[in-house]
Amino acid sequence: MTVSRALREPERVSAKSLEKIRKVIDRLGYVPDPAARALAAGRTNVIGVIVPSVTNNVFADVMSGIYGQAEGTDWQVQLGNSRYSPLEEERLVRTFLSQRPAGLIVSGIDQSAATAVMLRQASCRIVQIMETGPDPFDMMVGFSHLEASRAASRHLLAAGYRRPGFIAARLDPRTQRRLEGFRDVAREAGVLDPGRIITTPRASTVTLGCELTADLLARAPDTDAILCNNDDLALGALFECQRRGLDSPRQIGICGFNDLEMMAVANPAVTSVRTYRLDMGRKAMAMMIDALAGREAERRTVDLGFEVMARDSTRRGGSANPA
Amino acid sequence: MTVSRALREPERVSAKSLEKIRKVIDRLGYVPDPAARALAAGRTNVIGVIVPSVTNNVFADVMSGIYGQAEGTDWQVQLGNSRYSPLEEERLVRTFLSQRPAGLIVSGIDQSAATAVMLRQASCRIVQIMETGPDPFDMMVGFSHLEASRAASRHLLAAGYRRPGFIAARLDPRTQRRLEGFRDVAREAGVLDPGRIITTPRASTVTLGCELTADLLARAPDTDAILCNNDDLALGALFECQRRGLDSPRQIGICGFNDLEMMAVANPAVTSVRTYRLDMGRKAMAMMIDALAGREAERRTVDLGFEVMARDSTRRGGSANPA
DNA sequence: TTGACAAATGTTAGCGCTACCATGATAGAC
DNA sequence: GTCTATCATGGTAGCGCTAACATTTGTCAA
Incomplete structure (x- = not known):
């Protein structure tokens, strides 16, 4: 009904209904069920992030930038740890993609052949972080x-x-x-x-x-x-x-x-x-969010330098x- | 049908059907949709983890233990960063709980009153990490x-x-x-x-x-x-x-x-x-997984010492x- | 007042799975 | 051979939401 619309496209609902709905929601403490939403809409608000390590300072900084940028938005960050293993990365990409994420942020440019195929065919946006290189899957933020x-x-x-x-x-x-x-x-x-x-x-x-x-x-x-x-x-x-x-x-x-x-x-x-690790995470997430909102970056590859x-x-x- | 059962309770399906199903799944490349699963079952395989920082070494180590322990299981880790803010923590707990997680791992024993109420009434398992204290919500792994x-x-x-x-x-x-x-x-x-x-x-x-x-x-x-x-x-x-x-x-x-x-x-x-940070993460996740599998720990509070x-x-x- | 059109709201089906119950097959007791 | 207990499998409804379309309401020019 109108409630669903009020939550997702409030500009298409009259101010009066909006107000009424807001009140009832407050009274009932209603919170939308993301699973039902994902099932009905055929997509999720999850942005998967796959990094080779969660302890390493470098990735911790990058993650901090990513989480910071995601904060206050409706996007959910889902972290995967590939432990520097291309095979584990492949498994994670497969798992993540099966959940219809809105986007995927992956580390580096040396994916296994199978991973590359999956990423190239993926129906979600991709940002590669950590380094720059030729031929990005989609977007890229890093340095040489x-x-x-x-x-x-x-x-x-x-x-x-x-x-x-x-x-x-x-x-x-x-x-x-x-x-x-x-x-x-x-x-x-x-x-x-x-x-x-x-x-x-x-x-x-x-x-x-x-x-x-x-x-x-x-x-x-x-x-x-x-x-x-x-x-x-x-x-x-x-x-x-x-x-x-x-x-x-x-x-x-x-x-x-x-x-x-x-x-x-x-x-x-x-x-x-x-190196600009925090900025790398921030920029990667910002590019992702912009792309998902239909605001395409003028350049697909961003070199943050050193x-x-x-x-x-x-x-x-x-x-x-x-x- | 039987396929759903084969995936979740294979011991209740005959070896013959199991084999047949496995073959078809392989051929089709079928992967269950977690959103549909969550919606139908009314619960998810997500274990939420709320920490005050993702950059701090200490939490990075704990997270590493948590991710390590979750690996190879069907449990999904969902990380939230409260940035040392009890209010942000409250918001995260609310968000996480609205997603019907299987469990929640939270940091420390100083939650806001509202957070404490939510956690006490939560219908999922809770592990508090980082320190020990009296009166755990559910389970606790830390030290003094x-x-x-x-x-x-x-x-x-x-x-x-x-x-x-x-x-x-x-x-x-x-x-x-x-x-x-x-x-x-x-x-x-x-x-x-x-x-x-x-x-x-x-x-x-x-x-x-x-x-x-x-x-x-x-x-x-x-x-x-x-x-x-x-x-x-x-x-x-x-x-x-x-x-x-x-x-x-x-x-x-x-x-x-x-x-x-x-x-x-x-x-x-x-x-x-x-301090035993990696062990803290490992033990917390192990206790959570055990509890979710019905294997209750003999002691609810584990003191890892120093x-x-x-x-x-x-x-x-x-x-x-x-x- | 009327018709045309836009804006706002309502209706319906179905996303892919699981819980629950019903049914069919199999085996053992008598 | 029949009856029950047990195991394996199948049928049905519905989880809570959204897409697509249908309908109602509002607005304005003729």
């Missing part, structure tokens, strides 16, 4: 991990370091691209030494940063800079170097990735690549501040 | 923040510190109880000085730990130990003391709370109160290791 890591690598070289190493945990596709960026720049500068690249499939922690740094220094004791795949590792690297009496930035430069707030207050303050935050941990002697 | 903070305070005194301060951000109820524990112990020992208690409503960060420490040392320069409400603040305190040339543990003892993995590898390693991890940051001169 390759470029970010190149910039960080160039920063180390510009600061005067000549024997840089790279440490990384959890080799997900974005990590691999960052490693690639480091390799590129180091190779071009003629300072690439594969022996200074230390990686592990284990999940990244500060403790692991210490261990990887110890490994690196054991294999290549003359390493004079470490590009860390993220800030947890960078903090671990700093702690480990401190314990060994290696002075940063003089004897060893340390650069992190993501620029967690703590990096700026460590001793020394740690250089890191700032910034190398040069701090004391890479501020060496004379050639300190690279132009 | 008061006792944990008393233990940490006693540890500082036992280590020989006599002018301890306390820093805290975001005064949520659990923080308040920790402050209370510190006050109790300090008062009993005759070393309570309200001027050494620094708090702020701002969200806790490492940077804020630096600032609060600076405040504390400005107001009470002879402070010889800091009990920090969490590990972010503790790390900030450590960094700030380092910058001021204050030696920890000799000149100042630092103790954190939660025992994030990084505390053990800092320089010096930072004493902290270990442990003071004494490390170098409070290992002072002679009376280092308290018994």
